[in-house]
Amino acid sequence: MTSIRSIILLLSLINAFPTASKAEDDMDNMDVNEMIARANENTTSHLTFGDIAPTLQRNADPCTATGCKWPKTGGFVYIPVDISRSYSSAQRRIIIDGLVSFYQETCIRFRWRRRENRNFLYFFSGSGCWSYLGRQSRGQAISLQSNGCLFLGTVQHEVLHALGFHHEQVRSDRDEHVTIQFDNIIAGTEGNFQKVNTNNLGTLYDFDSVMHYSNRAFSKNGLPTIVANSNPNLSFGRAREMSSNDIARINELYDC
Ligand SMILES: [Zn+2]
Known part of the structure; x- marks a missing residue:
């Protein structure tokens, strides 16, 4: 049974991009982070950095050096996944297509969770779009609310959090590249812009990252x-899917 489900997951590569839905048309002018912010408008009280679920000990990229990386076996990082039955088959397909999009240029692979897998990702339609940062012990949820979060870039964004990646504009060297205008930030949401002691893996600051706010x-x-800093008029954070730099840093972190 498990192998059949794995084959189905792999077969979804053949038609990785589903037909655009009405909701996707409505979202046509929104970037990934706007979609996430909108979906999380009423649900951010328990979240940090907009869409990251808080944990007691692990709250930043440095955890990838101390145990929140997913293990690699024989050249690939196999991550067990489970997807809530509450999604329709079309909704499950969007999530699976998002997972399979990691296959083409990285060593990340997803497998249906078996009973013996202690650590795994569980996708469900919770309140908003959010994820934990890095691998947690035992199963960890990724919320992709069926109304508002089911888009390729949003699936990639939340999975990148689970792989250990933070938002681009909070990385440790961000002040060399951007200036945060705290006077313009909604009161109480300043924490979303708090700098984090990230491991930047030698990759360039990337305005086109799917992890960059607009x-x-x-x-x-x-x-x-x-x-x-280089150009005050530069428009950024408009990514709809992973950039080449997002992919490069997966390969760097996981030694693909
Ligand atoms: Zn995020």
Whole structure:
């Protein structure tokens, strides 16, 4: 049974991109982080950095050096997954396509969870879009609310958190590349811009990362909250899917 389900997961490579739905058309002008922010509008009280579920001991990329990386076996990182039965088959397909999108250029692979797998990802339609940072012990949830979070880039974004990656604009060297305009940030949401002691893996700061917020993220007045140092008019954070840099840093962290 398990092998049949694995084959189905692999077969989804053949048609990785489902037909756009009405909801996707409505979201046409929104980037990944706007979608996440909108879906999380009423659900952020328990979340940190907009869409990261808090844990007691692990809250930043450095955990990848001390145990929150997923293990590698024979050249591949196999991550057991389970997907809630509450999704429709079309919704499950979007999640599976998002998972399979990691196959083409990284060594990350997903397998249906077996009973003996203690650590695994469990996708369910919770309140908003959110994920834990890095591998947790025992099963960890990734919430992809069926109404608002089921898009390729959103699946990739939340899975990247589970792989150990933080938002691009909070990385340790961000001040060399962007300036945070705290005066324009909605009161109480400043924590989303708190710098983190990340391991940047020697990769360039990437304005096209699917993990980068857009210029006006969490703006209280329509003015920019993040400004590029090199060009104050630069528009960024518009990614709909992983950038080549997002892929490169997966390969660097997991030694693909
Ligand atoms: Zn995020």
